[in-house]
Amino acid sequence: MSTPIFVTAASIAAQLHQAQHHARGLALTAKNARALAVRAGSKTVGFRAITQFIDELASDIIRQSQYINQLSEQVSQHAVALWRGNMADGRFDWVMAENSEHRASLAHSQRQCRLRSDELSERLRRGLRLLEQELDESEKHIRTANLIATSSKVEAASAGEFRGQLEVIAENINATANQIRAHLQQARQLLSQRQI
Amino acid sequence: MLATTIYEQGDHRWIMFGRDPDKAEGIIDTNQYLVISGEEAILLDPGGIELFAPMLSAVLKYVPADQIRYLFASHQDPDIISSLGLWDQALPNASLYSPWLWEGFIRHFGMERIRYCAIPDEGLNLTVGRIQLQFVPAHYLHSSGNFHVYDPKAKILMSGDVGAALEPGEPPLWVENMSQHSAHMKTFHQRWMPSNEAKDHWLRRVRQLDIDIMAPQHGRLFKQAHVDEFFNWFEQLSVGIALR
Numbered sequence: 001m002s003t004p005i006f007v008t009a010a011s012i013a014a015q016l017h018q019a020q021h022h023a024r025g026l027a028l029t030a031k032n033a034r035a036l037a038v039r040a041g042s043k044t045v046g047f048r049a050i051t052q053f054i055d056e057l058a059s060d061i062i063r064q065s066q067y068i069n070q071l072s073e074q075v076s077q078h079a080v081a082l083w084r085g086n087m088a089d090g091r092f093d094w095v096m097a098e099n100s101e102h103r104a105s106l107a108h109s110q111r112q113c114r115l116r117s118d119e120l121s122e123r124l125r126r127g128l129r130l131l132e133q134e135l136d137e138s139e140k141h142i143r144t145a146n147l148i149a150t151s152s153k154v155e156a157a158s159a160g161e162f163r164g165q166l167e168v169i170a171e172n173i174n175a176t177a178n179q180i181r182a183h184l185q186q187a188r189q190l191l192s193q194r195q196i
Numbered sequence: 197m198l199a200t201t202i203y204e205q206g207d208h209r210w211i212m213f214g215r216d217p218d219k220a221e222g223i224i225d226t227n228q229y230l231v232i233s234g235e236e237a238i239l240l241d242p243g244g245i246e247l248f249a250p251m252l253s254a255v256l257k258y259v260p261a262d263q264i265r266y267l268f269a270s271h272q273d274p275d276i277i278s279s280l281g282l283w284d285q286a287l288p289n290a291s292l293y294s295p296w297l298w299e300g301f302i303r304h305f306g307m308e309r310i311r312y313c314a315i316p317d318e319g320l321n322l323t324v325g326r327i328q329l330q331f332v333p334a335h336y337l338h339s340s341g342n343f344h345v346y347d348p349k350a351k352i353l354m355s356g357d358v359g360a361a362l363e364p365g366e367p368p369l370w371v372e373n374m375s376q377h378s379a380h381m382k383t384f385h386q387r388w389m390p391s392n393e394a395k396d397h398w399l400r401r402v403r404q405l406d407i408d409i410m411a412p413q414h415g416r417l418f419k420q421a422h423v424d425e426f427f428n429w430f431e432q433l434s435v436g437i438a439l440r
Contacts, residue, residue, distance in 0.1 A: 105260030
């Protein structure tokens, strides 16, 4: 049996919640890096500039994850309403096939129910498209994070006695970016398996 | 779904629905009631989500959907009203009368179109077509916010879980022998009803009513001759036994 779309959307929201959690970790890493760069003085001027980017990047990822999370929850709600409407429609079909004297009096409610379902289907399709676009956008942020991690490593190489600590930070950025990417990929995979 | 007219006088009817042969296994059997007067009708304790389609089909044999103006839920249990989300699609202009206490809970079953009319603790009268129904307080029997429905014209008391019986097989519609029947009611009342005080309060109230039929939500219905017998039996029964 295929997974209902409202379960898929809720699972995507859960993945994005995890991504947000890692992005907060990235923001913390940026703060630590900045403090270290200030202490290290002129040897880490390049690194200090990068920390600003990391901080902004972390904020962008958090903001976007929150948005995608919200979007997923909306999609899930639309999907539940659609499922309920379709269930009612199925029951109405069953009743229409029965020999009830006043079954025709149900026709108006069934039409209304189908109209609502059509409208919900459209909203759901729009929501899913938007979700796909936002996940693509997030992927760009992760590519940026990997670039920053590489630049950090280069800058760390010229930081003298601070090299070791800065390399750890650069590695942290890289690892966190990969964790966020894993959640985004999981979310995209869930989205690609969707059934409306 | 078995449908039986238990009262008919002109355009005033009471129809009982239940004993659904296609009901899924493991689901408690329930009695649903439709009261029609003129061009209006009310569904009493319309039932669980599993019963929705057969119930709707059965009801439409008697009235068109737009004449079902009211729903009544005696309390919040799923076998009473978990079908609400589907009735909400079928009867978008209807009003649901139910205890004020349960409004925030019952809405969890899904209610976007149907209007919730909260019944205050002291009860309420509702005009349906040309008759007036009374929502009679039955708090703590068994739910903390609970009402029964009395129709003074038909002299029928829909008594919710009071008088309910869990009987195996396919029992007849009417109680035939109280002493035999009480065996099927005893545990249900002792375990589900929490308060002897509430029971005595209810008995004082309903003994003042003129009752030809007592119609519970599970099991057999009581004709006049057995109603007093039931009251006497219930009076001597100690309830709320789980803590003892």
